[in-house]
Amino acid sequence: MQLVHGGDWAGFETEYGRSPLDFSANVSPLGVPQGVQDAVKAAVAAADRYPDPLCRKLAGHIAEAGNLPQEWILCGNGAADLIWRLAAALRPQKALLPAPAFSEYEAALRSVNCRIRRHFLLPEKDFTVEDSFAEAITEQTGMVFLxxxxxxxxxxxxxxxxxxxxxxxxxxxxxxxxxxxxxDFLDEPDTHTLVPWLKKYPNLVILKAFTKLYAMAGIRLGYALCSDVELLGRLRMAGPPWAVSTLAQAAGCAALREQPYVQSVRALIRTQRPFLQRELRRLGLRVVAGEANYLLFRCRTPLIQPLRERGILLRSCENYPGLDDTWYRTAVRTEEENRRLLAALKEILS
Incomplete structure (x- = not known):
């Protein structure tokens, strides 16, 4: 079976009998914070009870951390769960998406027979969204993803x-x-968020997740923010009532206390992203000037299988609309891991 996303460590282990060095999934390279691990272990004793379907304790902690009304928060089984709930609850007839972009937007919308318009971003402009995207929003547009x-x-x-x-x-x-x-991986995340506009725009829904920053991809936890409480209620009713497990709720509460960990991750990415970008360019590759914990680059030489044979997973971007099999995405990891990737690439390209 051909998987859509990166992070298929299980397939690699089945084939090779060992764990890979995974650059195909964009999660914190520092692993699950110890405080989160401890919270999950402690929560197992309460797993005989149904989880709180309203995630009241967790939503309260998120509200306190973000200085937001608690009723503006809906927790879900990862951001992907909330994307699919949005499509199922609102069932837009037409939607506008940038291309390339995360594939779950289009998959969720197509599941409700939504007609999708792709607005292709230009490689010569480093795929930056410009005013032409706003101008593509028409009276018939029911939903827009960014x-x-x-x-x-x-x-x-x-x-x-x-x-x-x-x-x-x-x-x-x-x-x-x-x-x-x-x-959260931006150099100045507080200066590039639309959270301050939530009150002014009740049609604005912001998605966030614990997956990336806290390396909690296997726990599955995300949340939606919106000042339209009725809209959030519709999302809640669009899926199963116990979407977030007791263990995930405990993990989220613990993660919000992990500020030293967050500072360490951000410091690492702030240092390693420009290093990895520079070294990839030294190999003669075209690298898009990314701002998060991953980089998009172009290479005419096939890389997926040669890297796989060397124990490394990389994300091919050939299934992204607007890209082809010469484009790849790599996570930014620790310096030692990044150097291992670079050494493997140098060997393949030489």
């Missing part, structure tokens, strides 16, 4: 353009969904 920073390009949209998009969506009555799951 990813900030975008996956797989790692690029953010200039704030004036985001304001133009918000204004345009409000004018035509479109729901604007902004995926900020990788926003």
């Amino acid at each position: 990813c900030e920073p975008n996956n797989p390009t790692g690029r953010t949209t200039p704030m004036p353009v985001l304001e133009h998009i918000m204004t345009r969506c409000a004018a035509v009555g479109a729901i604007l969904v902004v995926d900020e799951c990788f926003g």
Whole structure:
């Protein structure tokens, strides 16, 4: 079976009998914080009870951390769960997506027979979203998805353009969904978020997740923010009531206390991203100037299988609309791991 996403460590282990060095999934390279591990172990004793379907304790902690009303928060089984709930609950007839972008937006929308318009981002402009995207929002557009920073390009949209998009969506009555799951890896995440606009724009839905920053991909935990409480209620009713397990709720509460860990991750990415970008360019590769914990680059030489044979997983981007099999995405990991990737690439390309 051909998988859509990266992170297929299980397939590698089945084939090779060992664990890979995984650059195909963009999660913190520092592993699950110890405090989160301890919280999950402690929560096992309460696993005989159903989890709180409203995630009240966790939502309260998220509200306190973000200085937000608790009723503006809906927790889910990862951001992907919330993306599919949005499509199922609102069932837009037409939607606008940037391309390339995270594939779950289109998959969820197609499941409800939504007609999708792709707005292709230009490689010669490093795939930056421009005002032309806002101008593509019409009276018939029911939903718009954006990813900030975008996956797989790692690029953010200039704030004036985001304001133009918000204004345009409000004018035509479109729901604007902004995926900020990788926003925590930006050098200044507080300066590039649409959270301050939630009150002004009740049609704005922001998605966030614990997956990336806290290396909690296997726990499955994310949340949606929206000032339209009725809309969040519709999302809640669009899926099973116990979407977030007791263990995941405990993990989320613990993660929000892991500020030293967060500082360490951000410091690592702030150092290693420019290092990896520079060294990839020294190998003669075209690298998009990403701003998160991953980099998009182009290489005419096939890389997936040769790296796999060397115990390394890389994300091919050939299944992203607007890209082909010469584009790859790599996570930014520790210096030792990044050097191992670079050494393997140098060997393959020599």
